[in-house]
Amino acid sequence: MKTKKLDRRTVLRGLMGGAAVAIGLPALEIFLNDNGTAYAGADSFPKRFGIFFWGNGNLPDKWVPAGNGPEWELTEQLMPLAAVKEHITVVSGMKVATGNSVPHGSGPVGMLSGAPYPIGDETTFAVPSIDQVIANEIGKDSRFKSIEVGVQPDAYSLSYNGPHSVNPPETSPAALFKRIFGPGFVLPGQNTTPDPKLALRQSVLDAVKSDAERLQQKLGSADKARLEQHLEGVRGLEKQIQKMQENPPSLEACLVPAEPKPEYPEVDGRPPLSEISRVMSDIIVMALACDQTRVFSHWFSSPVNNTLYPDATAGHHQLTHDEPDPQPQVNSIVLYTMTELAYLVNALNAVKEGESTLLDHMALLVTSDVSYGRAHSIEEYPILIAGSANGALKKGVHYKSPASENTSKVLLTLSRAMGLVFDSYGQGAGLVNSSLSAIEV
């Protein structure tokens, strides 16, 4: 097995506000590729993909920057991203082309899947969302195919495996920590001792699979597919058992983050979203750095959420509809959200991997369910991309669409940047055959 000596581990203690617990480990080897051999160079780190999503949209007049290409100015709502501007690409002037029959529903379904919102159905996806399309390709070999987190206490996720097959977010930081860094986590460099109970767990899963397969034979095609999804979960458990029996590669930047508090109670009826989001971000960043997963989605807030933000006089959704122009409270909530996005981007950028950073080895799609919330608009859609996907994407540019292009072009660009070989993306009115070459390298 090839190994590659790395620089001294980046100490993240400062970055994470003292939250991280540094675990000193010798640098032995870096990520293995699917063949078990090490990635050759710094830019051959595995690619990662993420989504950061918030609900109820933005105020386009305060969002869309002036300028085009590499020369552009931060606007009021993008100002919180000033420190990471060089890593952010703004895509503006795009439109969700799949129709707008269901306010707050048509937008995110079209944006995240490129397919129309299923008619007569409740929030669901006709096809998998972009994170799962990508996870099916790049998430196969990690312990978790993907990780979904939610920040608002009742946040839901729009990560879908298919119709009525959602991946619910983990909204408890403590539960997320336990899932990733709890008993099933093998420290890099640590030699595993075979636990005989793992084989017993596997024998149980064998019985579960037999039962699922027998039941499948009796069911109609829709229920067969539901059972197949269940089996997919069982195979995920088998992958986890397998990983616990392997000696993991030592990863220079991998640290166990600090254990979160058991609860994050409301203050004056307002959930501490900033604090929760940062704890979640710290865990996600280390889940990526420790190669526990390669795909995540961060559901900061949900479509139609009516959360009370600090100092707000009404719930978020109600404000988007009722607050008189120029909607200063709605503006504050977008700024609050972008500040938390900046924290996540910063944390990804602070993890050194080889000659560059974790952020450089990934693409992060940032979007919402509408643009202008009051009108449920899905034109001038809010879209940001952070990271260069190992140099496949330009960084720090503003792409201003000249003609309300289809947002599916962003999905085609991102999936190609992740290494998927696609000629087109989307369905029906969402179908595109060309990507956004202006932001591709």
Add this chain to the structure above:
Amino acid sequence: MTKPRTLRAPPPPKRFGWPLASSSCLALLLAVSAAVGACADIEEAPPPPPNLPTVAPQSGAPRLSIAQYRNAVRDLFGASVVVPAALEPDTSLSGFVSIGSAQSAISPRGVEQYEEAAYAIAEQALSTQAQKAALVPCTPKNPTDEECARAFVETLGRRVWRRPLAGDEVTQLAAVVTGAGKTLGDFYQGAAFGIAALLQAPSFLYRPIVGEADSTSPSGKRLSNYEMASRLSFFLWNSTPDDALLDAAERGELTQPQAVRREAERLLEDPRARLAFRNFVTEYLRLDLLDALSKDPTIFTYYSPDLGPAAREETLLNFETLAFDRQTDFRDVFISQRTFVNSKLASMYQVAAPAADGFAEVTLPADVPRRGLLGQISFLSLYAHPTSSSATLRGKVVRSVLLCGEIPPPPVDVNTAIPEPSPNAATLRDRVKIHLEDPFCASCHLKMDPIGLGLENFDGIGRYRATDNGATIDASGELDGAEFGGPVELAYTVRNHPDLGPCFTRRVYQYATSFVEKAADDDAIAALAARFEANGFKVKDLLLDIATSPGFLLAGEAP
């Protein structure tokens, strides 16, 4: 107290009659679901009357809801067994988790959580000698006693999977038990792995409704005996069948409607039926959302996080008492001046707090126009905003959930701003005027806002108020031709609305079957509704009628 005004003329009385689609025993029994005689005279049954209601039964495999999983574990292993809190969140579709469970697929994380829960339960289930004796029907001779492992798997498996296990199933599970027994050197530790396997298996987690051939059924299929045992117990207990119900299935009785009715009557006398009915009401009114109520405590000084759960308990006690203790007209839940309060609710209703902890029945003050469900804090706080009331949200629930009316989704690209309160427009009625005057808005809002404006005397957490921003609240209005002067008359108007009973029937039917009915089921539902009315709107009778109706007994094509 104001007298209720009369609504439009009541619908003409309908004759109740079940389909006699064939001259079969099944069809006749369905026709006279109560007091059925023997099947001997079936062949001499009279020719079917015209315009028979028929049904389009559906097949599928609902996955257990969180409540069903917990209840089943309690009934299988005892109330002392603690189920870990984290399970895949339920999916509510078409208004019911029951329906969402038949359509949604589980996430990989949900499968992980099932595994964690299964081991946590298995470890507790065999932790005492008494438990070991109760679950293992033999004394193991050694850690790998195969005969005992088979007996254990066969006995417990029938209860957990709600059907007898096939030979190869017993063999594989017994091998899990003996394999683990060998590794760990102890039979019972091995048996715990057997329990973990039973609990993670889809045969426990899903309730297949596949059916078996039945030439007398219009769809050609009926539920098998064991499928019927599950469907009945999850409908009426929201939990797994007991041994008596499985024994009835084993005797082949549950393909016979009179036996189904007998079992249903037995189940309804068990305390679990009350819990199951509470579960229905919780799903029906989305009372689960009261756990995450978001209210600004600086505006609503009476708000505290314990308000939502207390308000839910109040509503559930009202429904439960009416259906199972008083056994009177369910519509009275909309007009009752009696309710149940704990000390928190008592302070908000301005009645004396109960002497002891917990809930007590009280009469609401005569000088406050608060009656029934629409005057309860659960309904009023859930269907409101974090900082204010909402006539639209409240009206929408009455119209769509209680009366089964259709409301299209809100339009896009319109300015939805409601003006801030001003001297000229102090009350919500004045502020949402445009909803009812602009024809574009009014086409939908007329179906909702007039109802909700009748409840404006109650703020965003359900406290009574006579004024809003200093102006007197006008809570009069009109609902489908019936005028009301305020919240009390609104309560009676809803209670007497001709769509209330039929809509409730439809909702219970959807919940019971786990499917959205087809148009072909409409006549059958109308017949159930007519019988519900004829029986004085008694909930237990409705539950029995649905449990013995063709849509519940028959299986159909799977999607």
